[in-house]
Amino acid sequence: SQELEQSPQSLIVQEGKNLTINCTSSKTLYGLYWYKQKYGEGLIFLMMLQKGGEEKSHEKITAKLDEKKQQSSLHITASQPSHAGIYLCGADTSGTYKYIFGTGTRLKVLA
Amino acid sequence: DVKVTQSSRYLVKRTGEKVFLECVQDMDHENMFWYRQDPGLGLRLIYFSYDVKMKEKGDIPEGYSVSREKKERFSLILESASTNQTSMYLCASSRTSAQETQYFGPGTRLLVL
Numbered sequence: 001s002q003e004l005e006q007s008p009q010s011l012i013v014q015e016g017k018n019l020t021i022n023c024t025s026s027k028t029l030y031g032l033y034w035y036k037q038k039y040g041e042g043l044i045f046l047m048m049l050q051k052g053g054e055e056k057s058h059e060k061i062t063a064k065l066d067e068k069k070q071q072s073s074l075h076i077t078a079s080q081p082s083h084a085g086i087y088l089c090g091a092d093t094s095g096t097y098k099y100i101f102g103t104g105t106r107l108k109v110l111a
Numbered sequence: 112d113v114k115v116t117q118s119s120r121y122l123v124k125r126t127g128e129k130v131f132l133e134c135v136q137d138m139d140h141e142n143m144f145w146y147r148q149d150p151g152l153g154l155r156l157i158y159f160s161y162d163v164k165m166k167e168k169g170d171i172p173e174g175y176s177v178s179r180e181k182k183e184r185f186s187l188i189l190e191s192a193s194t195n196q197t198s199m200y201l202c203a204s205s206r207t208s209a210q211e212t213q214y215f216g217p218g219t220r221l222l223v224l
Contacts, residue, residue, distance in 0.1 A: 033213070040199075045212055048212050090213070097142055103153040
């Protein structure tokens with residue numbers, strides 16, 4: 001099983017709807033990173049969370065790290081077709097350079 | 112802004128060929144990484160370099176080697192390409208060892224026939 005589980009694996013929403021993607025670790029998260037990937041392209045960095053309870057926002061995307069630092073959620077408000085892509089969480093679970101990544105959530109937004 | 116570039120977006124090679132993938136970053140980052148990305152498996156670390164001429168094996172180094180002669184450039188070498196090395200290859204860089212954001216290049220999609 002994956003050390004970093006993302007859910008759901010895929011999501012189709014109507015434009016304007018809100019949505020949440022979750023990232024759960026079996027280990028303590030020293031750092032949690034959210035990326036967006038357009039199909040067939042590289043990863044674009046969105047946000048980094050390090051402290052339990054931390055919340056960050058970028059435009060209509062908000063990410064939170066829970067108090068126990070083992071789960072993060074990414075919330076998109078009023079989704080738009082430009083939000084479509086694959087969202088990946090990456091995590092530092094060992095306090096070193098070695099990150100692990102979830103397998104991604106594929107988001108489609110219908111206009 | 113951090114910029115990580117990769118030499119090719121798409122490559123088609125034959126089994127047994129030696130393949131070079133190059134990555135360049137312009138932010139004076141110490142760390143550079145090579146990953147491969149496969150459906151259902153996510154990103155897996157192949158090799159990591161924390162300084163010029165220094166390297167460490169990642170989770171799946173077999174069949175690959177790397178070279179870092181200059182701080183800004185990190186090359187991935189497939190000594191003898193095989194069909195199971197068909198994949199998306201992603202390069203990343205970051206500033207220090209731990210808890211620093213890794214910034215990724217656009218990726219190279221490699222097809223080995």
